[in-house]
Amino acid sequence: MISKREKELIAEIWESLTPVAEDIGSDALLRMFASFPGTKTYFSHLDISPGSSHLRSHGKKIVLAIAEGAKDISQLTVSLAPLQTLHAYQLRIDPTNFKLFSQCILVTLACHMGEDFTPIAHAAMDKYLSAFAAVLAEKYR
Amino acid sequence: MVKWTDKERSTINAVWDKVDIDEIGPQVLARVLIVYPWTERYFGSFGDIFTVTAVLNNPKVAAHGKVVLKELGKAVKNMDNIKGTYASLSQLHNEKLHVDPDSFRLLADCITISVACKLRSALDPQVQATWQKFLSAVVEAMSSQYY
Numbered sequence: 583m584i585s586k587r588e589k590e591l592i593a594e595i596w597e598s599l600t601p602v603a604e605d606i607g608s609d610a611l612l613r614m615f616a617s618f619p620g621t622k623t624y625f626s627h628l629d630i631s632p633g634s635s636h637l638r639s640h641g642k643k644i645v646l647a648i649a650e651g652a653k654d655i656s657q658l659t660v661s662l663a664p665l666q667t668l669h670a671y672q673l674r675i676d677p678t679n680f681k682l683f684s685q686c687i688l689v690t691l692a693c694h695m696g697e698d699f700t701p702i703a704h705a706a707m708d709k710y711l712s713a714f715a716a717v718l719a720e721k722y723r
Numbered sequence: 724m725v726k727w728t729d730k731e732r733s734t735i736n737a738v739w740d741k742v743d744i745d746e747i748g749p750q751v752l753a754r755v756l757i758v759y760p761w762t763e764r765y766f767g768s769f770g771d772i773f774t775v776t777a778v779l780n781n782p783k784v785a786a787h788g789k790v791v792l793k794e795l796g797k798a799v800k801n802m803d804n805i806k807g808t809y810a811s812l813s814q815l816h817n818e819k820l821h822v823d824p825d826s827f828r829l830l831a832d833c834i835t836i837s838v839a840c841k842l843r844s845a846l847d848p849q850v851q852a853t854w855q856k857f858l859s860a861v862v863e864a865m866s867s868q869y870y
C-alpha cells in the first residue's frame with residue numbers, strides 16, 4: 583500500500599526530474615545495459631551507445647511516462663493501458679526485466695539525489711516502481 | 724567460482740575505499756528494514772524497529788549495520804575465495820538465524836543504493852555493474868550452505 587504522503591513525495595520527485603528527463607532516463611538505461619547485458623537484445627534496432635539520440639529520446643519517454651503515472655497512482659491500470667499492451671503484446675519483454683530496470687532507476691535516483699534519496703523516499707519509490715511494473719506485466723497471460 | 728579481471732579488482736577496491744563503514748553500515752541496515760519491513764522478523768531482540776524514526780534511532784540497528792559492512796570488507800580482501808570466506812556465516816544464517824536467503828539480495832540492493840547516495844556520479848553505469856557483480860558473489864556465498 584502506498585500512503586497519501588508517499589504518493590505526494592513520489593509525484594514531487596518525478597515532477598522535479600521532468601526537466602532532466604533525458605539525462606535521468608538515459609542514465610537508467612545505460613545502467614540496465616551495463617549490469618544486465620541481456621536487456622540489450624530488445625534494443626538491437628536502436629543505437630544505444632552513451633549519448634546517442636535514440637538513447638536520449640527513449641530515456642526521456644520512459645521518465646515522462648513514469649512522471650505521468652505518478653500524478654495519479656490510483657489510476658495506473660487506466661493510464662498505463664497503452665504501455666501495457668505495447669510491452670506485453672508487441673514487444674514481449676520478459677517481465678523479469680521490469681524488476682532489473684526498476685533497480686537501475688533506483689540507483690539513478692540515488693546518484694542524482696544523493697542524501698535527499700532518504701530511506702523514506704527509497705521505500706516509496708520502490709513501492710511505486712513495483713506497482714508500475716506489476717501493471718506493465720499484468721496483461722502477459 | 725567467479726574470475727575477476729584486474730580492472731574489476733581495482734574498481735571494487737576503489738569503491739570500497741570510499742565506503743566509511745561507520746556511516747554506511749547503519750544506513751544500509753536501516754534501509755533494509757524500512758524498504759522491506761518483513762525483514763523485521765529476524766531482529767526481535769533489537770527492541771523498537773516498527774517505525775521509520777525508531778529504525779533510524781535504534782542503536783542496535785546501527786551497531787549491527789557496522790558488523791555486516793565490516794564483514795563485507797573480508798570479501799573485498801578475499802575476492803578469490805568469497806565462498807570459503809562466508810561458509811560458516813552462511814551456515815549460521817541458515818541453521819541458527821533462519822534467514823530467508825532471498826533477503827541477502829535485498830540487503831545487497833540496499834548496499835548499492837547507500838553507496839550510490841554517497842558516491843553519486845563516481846558510481847557510473849560500468850562501476851555499478853562491476854560492484855553488483857561483486858555483491859552477487861557475496862549473496863551467492865551467503866546462500867551456499869542452504870541445503
Ligand code: HEM
Nearest residue numbers: 621624625640643644647648665673675679680683714715
Ligand atoms: C518502468 C519500466 C518501463 C517503462 C516506464 C517503459 C516505458 C516505455 C515507453 C514510454 C516506451 C515508448 C512507447 C512509445 O513510443 O509509444 C517504451 C518502449 C519500449 N520499451 Fe519500455 N518501459 C519500461 C520497461 C522496459 C523494459 C524493462 C524493457 C526491456 C528490457 C523495455 C523495452 C522497450 C522497448 C524495446 C521499447 C520500444 C523502443 C523503440 O523501438 O523505440 N521497456 N517503453
Ligand code: HEM
Nearest residue numbers: 762765766768790791794795812820822826827830861865
Ligand atoms: C551480505 C550479507 C550478510 C552478511 C555479510 C552478514 C553478516 C553477519 C554477521 C557478521 C553477523 C554476526 C554473526 C555472529 O555474531 O557470529 C550476523 C548476524 C545476524 N544477521 Fe547477518 N549478514 C548478512 C545478511 C543478513 C540478512 C539479509 C539478514 C536478515 C534480513 C541477517 C540477519 C542477521 C541476524 C538476525 C543476526 C544476529 C543478530 C544478533 O542477534 O546480534 N543477516 N550477520
